[in-house]
Amino acid sequence: MATSACKSKTMLLMVFVAAALVMSTPSLAQSPLQYNFYGSSCPQAEATVRSVTEGIIKNDTTMGAALMRLFFHDCFVRGCDASILLDPTANNTQVEKKAIALRGYDAVNKIKAAVEAVCPGVVSCADILAFAARDTAVVSGGFTTFYMPSGRRDGVVSRLFDVLQNIPSPILKLPDLINNFAAKGLTVDDLVTLSGAHSFGQAHCSVFNGRLYPTVDPTMNATFADALKTVCPAPGTSGADPVVSNNRVTDPNVLSNQYYSNLVAGKVLFVSDQQLMNSTYTAAKVANNSGDAATWMGQFAAALVKMGSIQVLTGTAGQVRKYCNVVNS
Template sequence: MATATSACNAMLLMAFVVAAALSTPSRAQSPLQYNFYANSCPQAEATVRNVTEGIIAKDRTMGAAFMRLFFHDCFVRGCDASILLDPTANNTQVEKKAIALRGYDAVNKIKAAVESDCPGVVSCADILAFAARDSAVVSGGFASFAMPSGRRDGTVSNFIEVLQNIPSPIFKLQELIKNFAAKGLSIDDLVTLSAAHSFGQAHCSFVNGRLYPTVDPTMNATYADTLKTVCPPPGSNGGDPVINNNRVTDPNVLSNQYYSNLVTGQVLFVSDQQLMNSSYTAAKVANNSADAATWMGQFAAALVKMGRIQVLTGTAGQVRKYCNVVKS
């Protein structure tokens, strides 16, 4: 799920200094609840599921887009839908300006459907969580699993906090472990959730450092050659094409194929290949590659765990009418 671009590297030192000076509002620590909307909007999860399924049926790439939005949302300010907020005259540098993500219009479509059933009840933060869960079901063949809810929507979105919190595609293993630990996630969670790179897309700029001027020796040479047919050398005026994260099997299926690709050096990012750099994580990779059913259970549990990061609950935050704007 590494997503920072090399173009941002020059800004990182300044970003960390500025971010350290920013104060973060306290977050409610009340637990989320399963079936939170049982009385207030009993059809909420079914509505999200039906619209999400329809969106993915029309465009299979959207499953990964929903999953990536949920990850970005939770890792920056906690799972509060701050990733969805549009720029305003008072805040032109919101989270979505830091990295190009897909799916904003799709989330608005889901929200509109839920609002038509139960106006002002279901938060955008919960919609992101439900849509990520449903994407695992639709795009990964998972049995449906319970996703706790009761999140409230935040009112702050800050570009710099993306640079501070989202792991870079060039992170080394210890940096990844530290990044996940800061969010209350374990090494096991890191290995498990990294398989979200079994589907979705990335720009060549995320991987060019492993291809040029020489191929990263940890990358499969044949795989590198195929990537070079799509990804031009930096500065060659070839643009920045989009490539599939998984170029070995179906790029729109969430699966444990990621781990087989990893063992054979057929993954895009430095941060992916780093999972082979310790005996513990390499053993987890091997186990996940061999046992799809166990990995699926672990992925569902880790996704639920990630969805608890710094949530706003109770009377904190708000429930937005439109996901892209704060309710005044």
């Protein structure tokens, strides 16, 4: 009986994912990306990324959120071109990774090295980020695996200023969040759906301390706020900036629709999270996602694929880097 129920749940999720992908992504005739792009040039590419990604997350469950966040940051800054991965150089000291402290760079380098071992010079770092984000949803969220189009090439430009201009701030109000996503070709529905990634991962107290001090934000659950204040000191009282889990209600390393239940209960960290309750439309989407995990998972998969097509470099544009942290010489 248990096995039958599990199979039924899996089949239902596959139907939702397939339907969401059909409804939410452009046809391949319109997209510069392709499914199974490496089918001939490197047939082991996606399996290699999946295997290494699984091992990384199983060894350290916090790495799932780190890899997902890298993909988001990469796509929102200059498009999905792996520019987030580039190290500073003598000629360019102010690269994207200088703007915000992110984790996962070593993990991406490990995945890239494994892919290079089977197919040297073929698979871009931009595609590796996309595949790793998809595989993170599978490993950390229990998603049925889904197609991630590929064929991205790597950019050669990385500028700190571009991060400041493009990454949505955690203190943005709802109209600004909507405009930020719209500038990337993403809808209000995509905003609500992708915000579910805040069901896992971590944040520094300084990012949301304004909701705790000098007075607690009235939209935040009082008990939740009191617990946060035991970890996060008031600004100016300590040089420390502790890290807390985005999800302090259930497992903080699982990608799930728990985020929406937390949001309804006032148990989320960021101003930008709570803003989703500030319109009838987005609040209704939050409520629906809270009560229907399978539908949200299908929508999240589709939105992730859609996000992965932002301003991509294809064809002869850009390059395929040998090492993800430096451009080819």
